[in-house]
Amino acid sequence: MRAAASAVLFSCLLAGTVDAEVRLLTAASVHSGQPDAPAATALAWETDDGRVVAVGDRQALRMAYPQAAVTDFGQASVVPGLIDAHAHLMFLGATLMQADLTGATSRQDIVARLQRFAADNPDGWLLGSGWDQNLWPGKQFPGTAELDAAFPDRPVWLGRIDGHAGWGNSAALRAVARQDGQRALQGAWQPEGGRIVRDATGEPSGVFIDEAMQIVRAAIPAPTAAVRGQMLSRALDKAVSQGLTGVHDMGVSRQDLALMRQFADAGKLPLRIDAYADGNGDALADLCAQGAYRHAGGRLQMRGVKLFMDGALGSRGAALLADYSDDPHNRGLLVTSPEDFETAVRKADGCHLQVATHAIGDRGNRIALDTYARVLGERSGSDHRWRIEHAQVVSLEDIPRFAQLGVVASMQPTHATSDMGWAEERVGPERILGAYAWRRMLDSGAHIALGSDFPVEQVDPRLGLHAAVTRQDHAGQPPGGWQPGQRLTAVEALRGFTTDAAWAGHDEAQVGRLQPGLRADFVVLDRDPLAVPSAQLSTLQVRSTWVDGQPVYEAAR
Numbered sequence: 001m002r003a004a005a006s007a008v009l010f011s012c013l014l015a016g017t018v019d020a021e022v023r024l025l026t027a028a029s030v031h032s033g034q035p036d037a038p039a040a041t042a043l044a045w046e047t048d049d050g051r052v053v054a055v056g057d058r059q060a061l062r063m064a065y066p067q068a069a070v071t072d073f074g075q076a077s078v079v080p081g082l083i084d085a086h087a088h089l090m091f092l093g094a095t096l097m098q099a100d101l102t103g104a105t106s107r108q109d110i111v112a113r114l115q116r117f118a119a120d121n122p123d124g125w126l127l128g129s130g131w132d133q134n135l136w137p138g139k140q141f142p143g144t145a146e147l148d149a150a151f152p153d154r155p156v157w158l159g160r161i162d163g164h165a166g167w168g169n170s171a172a173l174r175a176v177a178r179q180d181g182q183r184a185l186q187g188a189w190q191p192e193g194g195r196i197v198r199d200a201t202g203e204p205s206g207v208f209i210d211e212a213m214q215i216v217r218a219a220i221p222a223p224t225a226a227v228r229g230q231m232l233s234r235a236l237d238k239a240v241s242q243g244l245t246g247v248h249d250m251g252v253s254r255q256d257l258a259l260m261r262q263f264a265d266a267g268k269l270p271l272r273i274d275a276y277a278d279g280n281g282d283a284l285a286d287l288c289a290q291g292a293y294r295h296a297g298g299r300l301q302m303r304g305v306k307l308f309m310d311g312a313l314g315s316r317g318a319a320l321l322a323d324y325s326d327d328p329h330n331r332g333l334l335v336t337s338p339e340d341f342e343t344a345v346r347k348a349d350g351c352h353l354q355v356a357t358h359a360i361g362d363r364g365n366r367i368a369l370d371t372y373a374r375v376l377g378e379r380s381g382s383d384h385r386w387r388i389e390h391a392q393v394v395s396l397e398d399i400p401r402f403a404q405l406g407v408v409a410s411m412q413p414t415h416a417t418s419d420m421g422w423a424e425e426r427v428g429p430e431r432i433l434g435a436y437a438w439r440r441m442l443d444s445g446a447h448i449a450l451g452s453d454f455p456v457e458q459v460d461p462r463l464g465l466h467a468a469v470t471r472q473d474h475a476g477q478p479p480g481g482w483q484p485g486q487r488l489t490a491v492e493a494l495r496g497f498t499t500d501a502a503w504a505g506h507d508e509a510q511v512g513r514l515q516p517g518l519r520a521d522f523v524v525l526d527r528d529p530l531a532v533p534s535a536q537l538s539t540l541q542v543r544s545t546w547v548d549g550q551p552v553y554e555a556a557r
Helices: 002-015 058-064 089-095 107-120 144-150 170-177 213-217 225-241 254-265 282-290 338-350 362-381 399-405 413-419 423-434 438-443 461-470 490-496 499-504 534-539
Strands: 022-030 040-046 052-056 069-072 077-080 082-087 126-131 156-160 165-168 194-198 204-210 244-252 272-278 300-308 354-359 387-390 408-411 448-450 522-525 542-547 550-554
Touching: 022 058, 040 058, 052 058, 082 448, 082 499, 089 126, 089 225, 089 244, 107 126, 107 144, 107 156, 144 165, 144 170, 144 204, 156 170, 156 213, 165 170, 165 213, 170 204, 170 213, 194 213, 204 213, 225 244, 225 254, 225 542, 225 550, 244 254, 244 300, 244 499, 244 542, 254 272, 254 282, 254 300, 272 282, 282 300, 282 338, 300 338, 338 354, 338 362, 354 362, 362 387, 362 399, 399 438, 408 438, 413 461, 438 448, 448 490, 448 499, 461 490, 461 534, 490 499
Parallel strands: 022 069, 022 077, 082 244, 126 156, 244 272, 272 300, 300 354, 354 387, 387 408, 408 448
Antiparallel strands: 022 040, 040 052, 077 522, 156 165, 165 204, 194 204, 522 542, 542 550
């Protein structure tokens, strides 16, 4: 023990930290995230800059830092701060202020929830999100009639769970028609990159898919600055309460980044945000003109762009190479034309930015991979870390191309357990083999980073750990897991939300592990995620969340 203490003390002398004020944490287990690192029971960090100085045995570190303030977490477990590699903070904030339709099992359930919400929110548009027709009898898209009966005069607009479709009532459609220059919604025409669902007579049904949603959104009054601030604040509070110390925020506008900068300037960002610009627009133009952005406080940066290739599988908007198995003659939607997509990729590349592309269907993924290959050329082997977000349904022959091109597969485990009840109906028994294929992707040599896509899924990385390891829902269904060969180990799943997520954001020199010199971002859990039965991963309790060595969330005792 004396030799261990001497070794720790020697390493600290080399780092020049002996005279610095150090805080010490002890727990039943401390997982550093470093490969093959010995088991640890203590973590030490400098309080002035929030950087780790040592990880090791509690007795050895107590001897090395006899003056350090010590917090003992007893039988709890400490892991590196959890990072959601694909999420949407402002979208989450908006949903937290709207009617929650998640899990609704019928149209009647939707209406009942809306009526309860409307009783407390009587003015303006009635907004909600989270509906999923796949949970309803018949699994068919809804129409205006159900909403009209309850809300004949008040405009209603409801976002689907995946954010790729919306449902409105007749009052909403009338509001759209009053917009200057708005083309009549009736007929056979379709907006580029989207679809207005119509009945046999050409009348709009009330459902708008992908880019068609912008037609309705344009009629909804924009939230005030105060409301937007509330949205971000609520989203941040929710995220840290679930153990998140970092979020890769996909699709951040110039306006959203300005709000986040205000929070960062005021010291009101409790976690780290890796923001990705929202397509080939103003935010990307700013990055090209001014260079990648990083806030001096170290908790906000934007040095990449998020582009869109196709829609979502649940609304049959994901672009497929062949027809949907449950919808002949439909191959989904390209939200961006291949030509415009390549223009945006080349623009981002010329501005030395990281590219991340939403691609869900096998055609969407192939176009993204082909475009990356053309733009990168001989530089495909460089350390570019370009990403494909979701990589949800990938042709088996395309899976090896991720590693060959150095492309990160940014995947969301809970998508599989949410979609498993109907995904094979969409794509059939052969294509499903390349869907939600985490193990195949990892075994091919590709880097994977894990996230949730919240608020499409819940803001809870523990659910992601559970889904990744079990491929089952909360009730343990199906027995043995859905497509069980694609499961990850607990170590791989935790790494996907920590080390690998940090690497995917070019942040591995700052976060993702607990080792000397890196930020003291960590989560205290009531049990060890690498030791509990896999069925218990979703029930782990977050006792506290720490960023830069300071608690940003503490559970009530």
